Amino acid sequence: MTRVPFVYLDRQFADLDPYLEDLRELARSGQFTLGPAVGEYEERFAALQQAPHAIGVSSGTDALIVSLEAMDIGPGDEVITCATTFIATVGAIVAVGASPVLVDCDDAYLIDCEAVAEAIGPRTRAIMPVHYTGDMADMKNLSKLAERHGLLMVEDACQAVAASIDGRPAGLWSDAAAFSLHPLKNLNVWGEGGVVVTRDDELAERIRRRRNHGLIDRDRVAEFGRNYRLHALQAVIGLRLMDSAEAIIDRRNEIAARYDEAFADLDEIRLPPRRPGVRHAFHLYVMEVERRDELLGFLIDREVEAKIHYPIPIHLQPAAAGLGYGRGTFPRSEHYADHAITLPGHQHLTDDEVAAAIHAVHEFYGRHER
Ligand SMILES: Cc1ncc(COP(=O)(O)O)c(C=O)c1O
Incomplete structure (x- = not known):
């Protein structure tokens, strides 16, 4: 009988030496907090997603949360998302104090556009489509809908690295997109990690600050933030995988x-x-x-x-x-x-x-x- 495994990490990391060599170099440098590895990872990720900004954060869930926070979405606001997804999508909306409004999926298991249109009400602030399974939600119609109603949009692209519609990847269809680097995601790391991609310069700046306590520089704090930093160790592993x-x-x-x-x-x-x-x-x-x-x-x-x-x-x-x-x-x-x-x-x-x-x-x- 041929075993057909679901988990592939033993195969992916059968030869550990190159990764360990990179980690040794990082340890020698002592640059564990943000630093050049995270910067380089962000650059490579932005290039992969054809986006002006990619910001490394601590997980896909945190990528969703920090995006919503940076848009000032919170208590009193509604965010529309799909009933077919991983729980983190809805957990992120709840985490910022907003109310999730669920709608059904379509025959591709993606958020149903017509159902979104019907769910829009006076408290709706944002739509959070999920590129579930790595397939792309109907971003053409969702973008039109968001524009018509003056809504923000955050794509849950945690399963959809390098997916696109007409060559245009997730993150370029909306205000921001969140990616996960979880070990079993297509592009992974050795623990937790995530990335926010956005075209919006101001939003990028705000997310960058919020992931690092709201710091503008070493001594000055623009607003209260948190520690949502992508760990340099994960960036080092991620950089090795980026070529593939x-x-x-x-x-x-x-x-x-x-x-x-x-x-x-x-x-x-x-x-x-x-x-x-x-x-x-x-x-x-x-x-x-x-x-x-x-x-x-x-x-x-x-x-x-x-x-x-x-x-x-x-x-x-x-x-x-x-x-x-x-x-x-x-x-x-x-x-x-x-x-x-x-x-x-x-x-x-x-x-x-x-x-x-x-x-x-x-x-x-x-x-x-x-
Ligand atoms: C659709 C979806 N959203 C959000 C997440 C959260 O990502 P993470 O596990 O990196 O926090 C995941 C993956 O776990 C996911 O599949």
Whole structure:
């Protein structure tokens, strides 16, 4: 049996020596707090995302929080986001004291634009689309909507490094975009890390200050901030991985295309639409299937390490009870949570492993390969 692993860190870091050598150099320099490594990482990240500003912070969650704070979004304000996402999206809105307003997803598991339009009210300050799975939300229509209603927009791009629409990446469609460098994200580090990308010079300046106690320089404080700094150690690791960013996304797309082709004509499987002009980052390869839990057990038995992202939509989480949504409020998100399965789709899979995953799914549904 071919094991098809979900986690790839042992493969990615099989040769530790170059990383340890870089870390030795950092230790010798003693520049652990911001410093040249963080500066260089920010420059490289900005280039990757074609953005004028990239600001390294302590996590993807903090990237969302500091962006909202720098826009003065807080108590009394509403931020519209999607019921299908990782909990951190909504947690960030709650963390700044604002009220999350949830809407349903569309058939690509991305925030439904029409539902956003309907949810806009007098207290709405911002929209927070999520580029869930690494696919891009409908930024063309969302930007128009935000402009028409004078709303701010923060993209949750935590799963979407190097994704784009018509060659224009996340962060260039809105006021700011938040990225995560979590170890299992496409572009990762050895712990926690995040980046805010923005085109707005003033906002960039404010975020830069807020991540470092509001300091203007060593002695003067412009406003009260926090410590949201990206650690230099993570920047050093991240810099080594930066060269492979494009190749990582390309390989993930190649694997996704093989899966798409293999599953396209199975009645029990529904693939999300693949839209022209969208470069998907394929952080997660997700599809909706019949008999999902049975398939999951079958795949795990065959050592194909499938996962569920995520089995409970946000509005049905105990934490969200106070928001007043119940079962039936967001039918697409609920259907997704009950039927979605994620196949291993990372850049370290071999072609044989991808074939083994396809074979196992076909076997479950009684399909014999031609
Ligand atoms: C959609 C989404 N938003 C936010 C986050 C938070 O990122 P982090 O874990 O770096 O705080 C993540 C990842 O964990 C995510 O997938």
